[in-house]
Amino acid sequence: MFHAQRLAASRLAFALTFALAGCATAPAPLEPPARAAAAPLADVTLPPLPDWTDRYAGSNDGDMRFFEIGALMERYGLTRLAAVEVQNHYRDLSRAGAEGGAEAWFSEALRRARAGDLECGRDVEARLAKAPFIVVFDLDETLWDQHIERFGGCHDVALTDASGKTRHIQRTPGWREAFERIRALGGEVVLFSANLDDPTWAALNAWTVDGIPLPAHDATIAAVLTNSYLVRQSKHEGPGRANPRRGHPVLEASKDLRLFDEALDRVIIVDDNPTRLFQPRNTRWYPAFDADAWCAGRDAGDPVATAHGVALARVVDEVEDAVRWQGEHGGTFADAYVPFTIAGRERVRFLMAGDGWSEGDAVKYVREHAADVTD
Numbered sequence: 420m421f422h423a424q425r426l427a428a429s430r431l432a433f434a435l436t437f438a439l440a441g442c443a444t445a446p447a448p449l450e451p452p453a454r455a456a457a458a459p460l461a462d463v464t465l466p467p468l469p470d471w472t473d474r475y476a477g478s479n480d481g482d483m484r485f486f487e488i489g490a491l492m493e494r495y496g497l498t499r500l501a502a503v504e505v506q507n508h509y510r511d512l513s514r515a516g517a518e519g520g521a522e523a524w525f526s527e528a529l530r531r532a533r534a535g536d537l538e539c540g541r542d543v544e545a546r547l548a549k550a551p552f553i554v555v556f557d558l559d560e561t562l563w564d565q566h567i568e569r570f571g572g573c574h575d576v577a578l579t580d581a582s583g584k585t586r587h588i589q590r591t592p593g594w595r596e597a598f599e600r601i602r603a604l605g606g607e608v609v610l611f612s613a614n615l616d617d618p619t620w621a622a623l624n625a626w627t628v629d630g631i632p633l634p635a636h637d638a639t640i641a642a643v644l645t646n647s648y649l650v651r652q653s654k655h656e657g658p659g660r661a662n663p664r665r666g667h668p669v670l671e672a673s674k675d676l677r678l679f680d681e682a683l684d685r686v687i688i689v690d691d692n693p694t695r696l697f698q699p700r701n702t703r704w705y706p707a708f709d710a711d712a713w714c715a716g717r718d719a720g721d722p723v724a725t726a727h728g729v730a731l732a733r734v735v736d737e738v739e740d741a742v743r744w745q746g747e748h749g750g751t752f753a754d755a756y757v758p759f760t761i762a763g764r765e766r767v768r769f770l771m772a773g774d775g776w777s778e779g780d781a782v783k784y785v786r787e788h789a790a791d792v793t794d
Contacts, residue, residue, distance in 0.1 A: 460525040463490045465651055481514035489656040500678045504532040507647040539642040546641050550607040552752040553679050557690035558612040563590045564710035573714035576625045588622055589710035593731040598639050600735045604742050607641040611674050613695045616645045650675050669697050676701050684751035689734055699761040700794050754789035758782040763792045
């Protein structure tokens with residue numbers, strides 16, 4: 420037994436000696452390498468998402484990176500629209516194969532944006548800043564349907580592309596009256612499509628008003644924005660800077676209404692696809708325009724066709740009502756319109772279902788408590 424105790428003690432002493440020696444001779448932990456200074460482009464670029472998340476990945480041409488818009492604004496003193504224009508110009512330069520590569524494209528895109536070179540129009544920001552309210556319209560399935568069958572020639576425009584494929588486009592009934600009523604109220608009209616740039620511009624240039632292509636008809640619309648103006652957003656933007664859990668990351672390339680009004684007090688969007696939007700308090704959902712149903716049933720009293728025929732007029736009725744309310748009660752246009760938005764409409768329905776209120780009473784209450792309706 421004594422021999423066993425001595426053997427155990429000897430083993431323990433050896434283990435302690437080895438451990439202490441090891442601690443004494445182990446090299447000091449390595450200092451982490453100094454972080455290399457990030458290039459200006461890398462510093463404001465959001466990491467790419469995998470292609471399977473992007474429905475347009477197969478159609479993308481050039482470097483379609485997304486920029487961290489808030490970082491561009493802060494670092495280079497840009498407005499939000501100018502910052503997104505940097506992204507737009509960068510992509511254009513990459514598609515054109517301009518000399519110098521990515522860093523040179525970024526420098527040139529930044530120079531163009533600072534010079535006020537906006538694809539959507541040189542004086543857009545100044546014009547929109549003066550507007551009492553702005554109505555942004557989506558295009559596909561909102562202002563037109565370009566996936567229709569030919570009901571005896573029921574289409575406004577036929578476009579044939581380089582491959583020989585023809586698109587038949589039918590515009591939503593009542594579009595011109597809607598634009599004219601909004602303009603008569605003092606508002607501005609903006610068109611914003613998530614679709615690819617080139618086919619959208621081709622279709623818009625074939626849409627004429629008084630013989631003038633719509634994008635050039637300044638009396639009707641203030642600006643046109645397409646796919647290159649879509650943004651993603653980091654969780655570190657806005658309230659997420661100090662606390663990322665309060666941030667609002669946007670993964671799906673989306674339309675940002677702050678391009679037109681940073682405070683979101685004067686702008687709404689009319690759109691059939693809320694998955695490309697992240698400001699429901701300013702979004703008026705629009706039932707997707709089905710040109711096939713309208714063409715087939717418009718002369719037969721079909722209820723769906725009839726509804727399509729008056730849908731845009733109903734939106735402008737709401738705009739007129741909001742302008743009237745704002746004139747009588749003050750506040751912002753967005754607050755006056757909020758009962759008709761995705762976020763506000765749910766509050767109206769909740770009140771109607773809970774206390775049996777009329778729609779008019781519920782709308783009035785939501786307007787009077789507009790601050791309670793949030794994104």
